[in-house]
Amino acid sequence: MYRQFRAAYHFVDKLLLSRMSVRRQLALKGRVLKWARAMFPARSLVQHPGQLIERHGTDGMGPSWRSPALPAWVKKEMLALADIDPSLHPDGPLLGHVSFYSAAWCYDEPGQIYTELRNAIKSAVDIVIAVPWLKTGGADLGALHVANTLADDLGQRVLVLATEDANSPWAGRLSPRVQFLSMGGRLNGIDAGHQIDVLVRLLLQLRPSVFHVMNSRLAWDAVARNGLALRQQMKLYASLYCDDFDKSGMPVGYARAYLPRCHPMLEAVVTDNQRTWRTWVAEMAVPESLFRVLPYPAPHSVHEGGIAGSAQGKALLWAGRLDRQKRPDVLARIAQALPSYRFDVYGASVWQPADIADLRNLPNVCLHGHYECFDDLVRHDHVAFIYTSEWDGMPNILMEAAAAGLPVIAPNVGGIPDFIDESALVESCEDVAGYVAAIHRLVANPSLRESAVAAMRENITRTRRREAFVARLSELMDLPTKADENGAGPTTDGGVAGTKGDVPVSG
Amino acid sequence: MTGVAASSTQSDVSAVITFHQEGVLAHQTLLSIERCRRYAERSGISVEFVITLDTADVETLRVVTSHPALRACDEIHHVSYGDLSTCRNHAIAHSRSRYVGTFDGDDYFSENWIEHCVRMLRAGGENNILHPEIIVAFGAWNAFWRQIDQTSEFFRPGALLTSNYWNACAFAARRVFERCPYHVSRVGEAGFGFEDWHWNCETIAHGFVHRLASGTVRFERRKRGGSLNVAHQQASAVIRPSAFFDQL
Numbered sequence: 001m002y003r004q005f006r007a008a009y010h011f012v013d014k015l016l017l018s019r020m021s022v023r024r025q026l027a028l029k030g031r032v033l034k035w036a037r038a039m040f041p042a043r044s045l046v047q048h049p050g051q052l053i054e055r056h057g058t059d060g061m062g063p064s065w066r067s068p069a070l071p072a073w074v075k076k077e078m079l080a081l082a083d084i085d086p087s088l089h090p091d092g093p094l095l096g097h098v099s100f101y102s103a104a105w106c107y108d109e110p111g112q113i114y115t116e117l118r119n120a121i122k123s124a125v126d127i128v129i130a131v132p133w134l135k136t137g138g139a140d141l142g143a144l145h146v147a148n149t150l151a152d153d154l155g156q157r158v159l160v161l162a163t164e165d166a167n168s169p170w171a172g173r174l175s176p177r178v179q180f181l182s183m184g185g186r187l188n189g190i191d192a193g194h195q196i197d198v199l200v201r202l203l204l205q206l207r208p209s210v211f212h213v214m215n216s217r218l219a220w221d222a223v224a225r226n227g228l229a230l231r232q233q234m235k236l237y238a239s240l241y242c243d244d245f246d247k248s249g250m251p252v253g254y255a256r257a258y259l260p261r262c263h264p265m266l267e268a269v270v271t272d273n274q275r276t277w278r279t280w281v282a283e284m285a286v287p288e289s290l291f292r293v294l295p296y297p298a299p300h301s302v303h304e305g306g307i308a309g310s311a312q313g314k315a316l317l318w319a320g321r322l323d324r325q326k327r328p329d330v331l332a333r334i335a336q337a338l339p340s341y342r343f344d345v346y347g348a349s350v351w352q353p354a355d356i357a358d359l360r361n362l363p364n365v366c367l368h369g370h371y372e373c374f375d376d377l378v379r380h381d382h383v384a385f386i387y388t389s390e391w392d393g394m395p396n397i398l399m400e401a402a403a404a405g406l407p408v409i410a411p412n413v414g415g416i417p418d419f420i421d422e423s424a425l426v427e428s429c430e431d432v433a434g435y436v437a438a439i440h441r442l443v444a445n446p447s448l449r450e451s452a453v454a455a456m457r458e459n460i461t462r463t464r465r466r467e468a469f470v471a472r473l474s475e476l477m478d479l480p481t482k483a484d485e486n487g488a489g490p491t492t493d494g495g496v497a498g499t500k501g502d503v504p505v506s507g
Numbered sequence: 508m509t510g511v512a513a514s515s516t517q518s519d520v521s522a523v524i525t526f527h528q529e530g531v532l533a534h535q536t537l538l539s540i541e542r543c544r545r546y547a548e549r550s551g552i553s554v555e556f557v558i559t560l561d562t563a564d565v566e567t568l569r570v571v572t573s574h575p576a577l578r579a580c581d582e583i584h585h586v587s588y589g590d591l592s593t594c595r596n597h598a599i600a601h602s603r604s605r606y607v608g609t610f611d612g613d614d615y616f617s618e619n620w621i622e623h624c625v626r627m628l629r630a631g632g633e634n635n636i637l638h639p640e641i642i643v644a645f646g647a648w649n650a651f652w653r654q655i656d657q658t659s660e661f662f663r664p665g666a667l668l669t670s671n672y673w674n675a676c677a678f679a680a681r682r683v684f685e686r687c688p689y690h691v692s693r694v695g696e697a698g699f700g701f702e703d704w705h706w707n708c709e710t711i712a713h714g715f716v717h718r719l720a721s722g723t724v725r726f727e728r729r730k731r732g733g734s735l736n737v738a739h740q741q742a743s744a745v746i747r748p749s750a751f752f753d754q755l
Contacts, residue, residue: 070651073722074651077617085535098649098651101644101651101652111667111669118752197668205752228696228697229744229747
């Protein structure tokens with residue numbers, strides 16, 4: 001059926017459509033494309049009617065229902081040039097092999113998208129940050145911290161680009177000084193290579209002094225393909241916090257996929273913990289000097305100063321995304337082991353209901369669903385906050401629990417030892433007995449609750465104050481001093497032939 | 508510079524020809540451009556060759572410097588830029604003519620190319636940049652296509668984000684090349700490439716108009732390897748920032 005449709009289209013195109021004006025062709029072929037998509041959704045069709053318009057012409061290239069032939073005057077010229085280069089002789093093999101090349105000269109959709117996005121950026125920018133989206137999540141919170149601090153405290157003109165076709169409800173948390181542009185929806189539908197073309201062109205034309213990749217796949221692809229060109233115009237940073245692990249336990253994620261080939265392009269990789277980057281250095285041989293640890297600031301809490309919950313309480317709090325990483329199955333086993341305790345579980349599930357059936361079926365587990373504010377979750381009878389992630393960077397939620405005055409029982413994974421002494425951590429997230437023992441210790445010894453919270457708060461005061469974050473961010477982004485601002489601006493390489501050197505790759 | 512012989516006469520056209528390691532192919536190239544020159548001269552148009560030999564190998568040096576087509580008015584510049592754009596800028600800076608045509612060291616043009624371009628520029632104004640109507644690629648890839656006239660309905664400014672409408676060799680008043688010099692394309696070192704694509708964008712941004720010289724053809728040799736264009740494609744080069752993309 002599809003073949004007949006395609007043959008009929010080509011027949012009508014050659015006979016009729018290709019003789020029309022480009023404007024009319026675009027309109028009619030656009031309609032045909034819509035029908036084709038509706039009729040053959042499984043077929044991979046061109047994306048834009050512009051790709052269906054050929055520069056055939058009918059003047060001197062033969063009838064339009066056949067592929068154009070080489071004009072006679074060109075053949076005559078080849079005959080004459082054969083005196084110089086016999087391979088051009090029109091009776092030679094060349095002519096038999098020369099075919100008409102039809103390029104999609106009228107396909108301008110990526111250019112149109114670029115123009116729309118470029119026009120949506122209202123003012124000059126110093127720093128562009130690429131995120132997939134801005135919604136609930138630790139990485140998103142990190143992006144908000146970085147963008148807002150750069151704009152509000154360090155006087156930078158910041159643009160945040162959301163590159164996935166998804167909502168960004170947290171965009172409202174950006175400072176009014178930060179420009180935000182959601183580009184994923186507009187890019188959706190064009191070829192992946194052209195999506196990179198649009199982003200790279202935006203960056204090259206905007207000429208920020210810094211481009212910071214914060215978990216945007218498109219941005220990583222842009223660095224992988226055109227990082228060398230980009231770094232002629234701007235410094236490239238990336239934020240990476242931890243690996244993900246696939247079902248077979250293999251480490252995956254942006255660090256594994258992109259660091260080996262992209263690290264020479266990067267000025268620095270910003271991370272939130274002292275442990276994970278060492279794994280990357282050991283396992284991928286990326287240079288140690290690449291990494292800069294930036295502890296994110298702790299949140300404020302209405303409970304600040306006091307101890308929340310109670311050692312005599314009969315409840316425990318768990319909050320987070322219900323997915324494979326956070327190991328709700330481990331939580332279910334802990335809850336099974338402590339049937340006299342109520343487990344308040346908050347957070348949206350990205351799993352099917354069947355995947356958390358164990359948890360759902362336990363009588364002492366209350367699944368409360370999505371939450372907005374951690375402070376609202378803490379109750380007077382909570383003994384502790386339970387964290388069961390199998391892998392992580394430095395989870396913000398632990399700082400929220402500490403700020404709220406709730407002791408934390410967490411595994412020794414990722415950057416958690418940066419925040420809680422290893423001796424106070426459960427050996428691994430699989431160690432259900434370890435969790436149970438830690439809970440019993442807190443219940444038996446109320447002063448342990450207080451000292452645990454005090455230790456975490458001391459860590460916050462020492463390393464995670466907002467002032468320290470601002471200073472550290474300023475230092476690692478090598479932001480211009482006042483003197484620089486008055487003098488030289490960001491590097492601009494005009495590149496007129498022979499006038500300026502290039503910035504080589506590092507590493 | 509090695510002058511073939513000193514000459515103070517100003518020609519109408521400077522044929523800027525860049526060689527580096529074309530070897531014996533340079534012989535045929537110069538013969539074909541000489542053919543264009545003789546055709547132009549029949550219409551009273553004088554043409555000088557301004558040749559650059561950029562880190563040329565011994566064979567290319569031998570073929571070019573001893574070529575029978577060279578005349579007193581022609582110039583040969585021995586340079587070691589290792590860059591096509593810089594060579595063109597160098598040659599254009601040393602040219603003395605009102606019009607400039609850029610030629611690659613291994614391509615051919617139809618006999619009427621120079622004459623037709625001069626006629627069009629004289630009649631239509633020097634704001635135009637001219638390209639051959641048809642390109643015939645031969646060698647590693649054999650194909651032909653019609654180029655796009657900027658004033659035609661086929662021309663879509665946004666398409667220049669992903670496609671280059673016109674390849675390297677162009678013909679225009681010298682002031683066009685002076686206003687818009689070629690930018691260096693060190694793809695391996697800087698990631699920027701396709702200097703011709705960038706030049707096309709820049710010239711449009713400066714108000715020049717790319718037109719076709721109808722009835723002209725360029726025969727463009729496609730190599731299996733070693734071509735600058737292929738190197739740029741393989742390296743996923745991107746063109747430098749251009750004012751054109753600020754005006755879209």
